[in-house]
Amino acid sequence: MTAFMDQDFLLTTDVARKLYHEVAADLPVIDYHSHLQQGEIAERKTFRNIAELWLGGDHYKWRLMRTAGVPEEYCTGDRSDKEKFLAFCKVLPLAIGNPIYHWSHLELRRIFGIDLVINEKNAEAIWEQANAKLAGMDTWTFLEQAKVEIACTTDDPADDLLQHAEIAQSALKTRVLPAYRPDKAMRINNPGFEQYVARLSDVAGVKIDSFTSLIAALANRVEYFHARGGRISDHAIDIPLPTVAATADQLDGLFAKRMRGELLGDLEQAQYLRGLLEAIGGVYAKYDWTMCFHIGAMRNNNQRMLETLGPDTGFDSISDMTTSNGLVALLSALDSRKQLPKTMLFNLNPAMNEVLSTMIGNFQDGSVAGKVQFGPAWWFNDHKLGNLNQILAFGNHSVLGIFVGMVTDSRSFASYPRHDYFRRLVCRQLGEWVASGEYPEDYDALATIVRGICYENAKNYFKL
Missing domain, CATH: 3.20.20.140 (Metal-dependent hydrolases)
Structure with missing residues (x-):
């Protein structure tokens, strides 16, 4: 396999x-x-964090989240960045066959060097590790x-x-x-x-x-x-x-x-x-x-x-x-x-x-x-x-x-x-x-x- x-x-x-x-x-x-x-x-x-990078303005991910039953407040609404990120990680495993599933993992690996599977269990660890890397990055990076x-x-x-x-x-x-x-x-x-x-x-x-x-x-x-x-x-x-x-x-x-x-x-x-x-x-x-x-x-x-x-x-x-x-x-x-x-x-x-x-x-x-x-x-x-x-x-x-x-x-x-x-x-x-x-x-x-x-x-x- x-x-x-x-x-x-x-x-x-x-x-x-x-x-x-x-x-x-x-x-x-x-x-x-x-x-x-x-x-x-x-x-x-x-x-400021991976949620802003991944979810700020990304209508691909918002659409996926809404379809999976995530309320709008976690997409474009007033929930905190971390809450939005955790909501995305929770539903992404359901999106088997969707390119966003592959893209997100490629981004995690190639940009941050993080080899974890994106899911609810790993969300906290991904949040901490990605944000630590982001602290030293900007658009030029x-x-x-x-x-x-x-x-x-x-x-x-x-x-x-x-x-x-x-x-x-x-x-x-x-x-x-x-x-x-x-x-x-x-x-x-x-x-x-x-x-x-x-x-x-x-x-x-x-x-x-x-x-x-x-x-x-x-x-x-x-x-x-x-x-x-x-x-x-x-x-x-x-x-x-x-x-x-x-x-x-x-x-x-x-x-x-x-x-x-x-x-x-x-x-x-x-x-x-x-x-x-x-x-x-x-x-x-x-x-x-x-x-x-x-x-x-x-x-x-x-x-x-x-x-x-x-x-x-x-x-x-x-x-x-x-x-x-x-x-x-x-x-x-x-x-x-x-x-x-x-x-x-x-x-x-x-x-x-x-x-x-x-x-x-x-x-x-x-x-x-x-x-x-x-x-x-x-x-x-x-x-x-x-x-x-x-x-x-x-x-x-x-x-x-x-x-x-x-x-x-x-x-x-x-x-x-x-x-x-x-x-x-x-x-x-x-x-x-x-x-x-x-x-x-x-x-x-x-x-x-x-x-x-x-x-x-x-x-x-x-x-x-």
Whole structure:
């Protein structure tokens, strides 16, 4: 019987074990999409205890705890940090098969060197040992300990990025770069849109009185980000895009309608979003950026809890919306004008694996390996089966050796062991192919693939 999460965890063949231990394990990390806060890095934030590190803001764990019957007061409420931590440890053993079970143990071992099983019996000992280690750690410690070479944050176009400048001038070994996420400009019906436009106008120095001038302001901020190391944008596509683009006059009309205080209908929102993505995509191409689309989230579904706790608190799920026709139309329109930037497609609905892994082949042009990429398993897909299925779909329909690999997509500085989890699964799958006679036992070729997926491809693709 295999020991619980031993050194060969998830590695099912001799080839997998050799590839992981000799090639993948010690490679640096390029985390090209995360939600780490630049301010917490700049100020070298410390954590008062493991509960703040693990449970503060982690909607994955809150969701698990609620599902296991833990009252909200132990998740986001006013119970003490220790009470919250003990509640988590008590229910985690019930979550067999959940990636949080594996991630938590990997974090405990790799960050703190604690080999205890997380349960109610060991909770007190874990609390004491982890907190003793945390007393000498800060955000820099987590980045450098995990060998994070590059970490990209997620930043609004109107952000001044001044703390990024502080970080760049500091002694931190990790390069921390901004990534451009214009959600507030995209979500035209959200409350405060008019106020956001006014702020963006001031920051960009562009009078925004039309859709055209909105794009000019966003382009101005792309240039600003580019000068400060930004090379990646990120966009949430949570509604189906139309197959037919709105005209310039129609887009100006939609923008004017919203600025008058009127809300747009569903089709009008989709037309506006398609127009914005098409326009800003051309800007990204000019700067040789990568445009990332995160597709298929159904967000903030519990209205009562949204009003109580706010967004991003664990009440999201997978959408089964149909996006393929509108997405292809958008990519094709950009391609026809030779303005399609490098693009990554992340899907939340696993039923779209084959849709997107075949779609990327439509827009390769030989200018760069994998110009259009099928992104790694994301959010509700980021588990053992989800990662393996993404790898299989990529391999079945594309060239797996050019895949740019894993991201944390996380707000937690403790989440970097997820890269280790992913690397073990990559090596596992390659080893399975060799063991079944589907690929030769050519370690040079296999090592090239592993180094590429786990590190080198991202470095080359994003030009970081």
